Amino acid sequence: MDNWLNRVRVVLCRPEGALNVGAVCRAMKSMGLRELYLVSPLPFDNDEVFKMAIHARDIYENAVVTDSLEEALGDTALSAGITRRRGAKRKWFSILPEELAEKSAALESGITALVFGNERTGLDDNELNLCNIACHIPTSPEFPSLNLSHAVQIVTSVFYRKSIGEHTGAYNPITREELDNLVQVIHDSLDAMNYFKAADRFHTDRYF
Template sequence: MIFYSIIKDQRVYFDKKSVFCYDSFVPKLSNIHPVLVRPQFSGNIGAATRAAKAMGLGPLFLIEPHPPLDGEARKFAAGAIKELKKIKSFSNLDSAIKDSVRIFGLSARRREHRSKPIWLEEAVEEALKASSKGTVLFLFGKERTGLENEELDFAQVLVRIKTSSRFKSMNLAQAVMVTAYEIKKQAGAKIEPYDYEPATGEDIECLIQALDNALERRDFFKPNKRNMALRRMRDLFGRAAPKKNEISLFRGMLRCLDEKHLFRKL
């Protein structure tokens, strides 16, 4: 017989040979947050809140503008009404992603100048690994149009839910529920956590801004191509999942390469 206990986020078991063994860590589901970007219906906020609570995830993040958390939200939250008070509201995505270590954006549509999306199952495995180091976000767009390209730029990885090829669109709250369930399901599997300190969303955005400023001053961008180039840069660094010290290295290289010392204030 094997007895299990939890010690410092690791699953520890004692086998019949009286030997302690350490298995993979226990993911911190409370570090994983669904982010509803400019949702239109309060009922979906309530239903998404209930889904996150039922699967053990952290509180919802809301990006303004969003409807008030009124009776409709409470109606769909049902037994999770108290969780509505824990929702965090942000004026923009910049402030929401600041401390996150991994950001996933869900979309059923093809996007130009972005890498091919991965399936939800693969994204969840990556999210659980990252949850050991900090906040992980799953971005969901508003009901009518989903995530706009400018909003999806903040996502390091594009994610797709497996649906019928004939009809790919899902209700917002349903998409949150499917995602939350997949996270809960995989949380019991053997997963190795990140063994390094990942760069945060703010770290990567600061580097992108530094590159943007440097290249703009040197007239690098072709007419009307700047946004496309920045999107590709974000996609590159997002897929790379860089370490925090690697971002610092890049910024140091920028300062060193600038002969006119234009980067001293970075």
């Protein structure tokens, strides 16, 4: 089955920090994303990248380097600039990561690009204008500044959650009647085992 997450690309515009790029690789892989594009990156010390990427170094090794954001977005169907700003030709709407994940998951084909800006300056106007849509991560107005890899981690985490559904395990609510019956069976069984006399406090105090 087509896993929609396989069609989600992370694009870093003008990244500067090797440690950040490594941390982005780890953040991506932990959330099931694999495709990284680096637009006009500085030359990186690979050892620094790998130090933070740990077992996600393959993401860096397979990263595509482009000279321009146009190139990195050329084959995409949906591109979102992750930013607190709206740009000069302002985006009138900036959606939430959850809303972006909804849109991306609804695409039956085509690549979604998550576009992140430089660590210090973020996305510039031109970069944001090249994106279809703006997306922002809600933060405290007192200190809205997120580390690049942390921003990637939040958005990719939301995407991963969307891909696995609302609950991580199968969850089938049962009726009150079924629940009461279940409790009765458990209680009777424990009673038959003499549990209520035998159980010591050590083994039960963390039960509830």
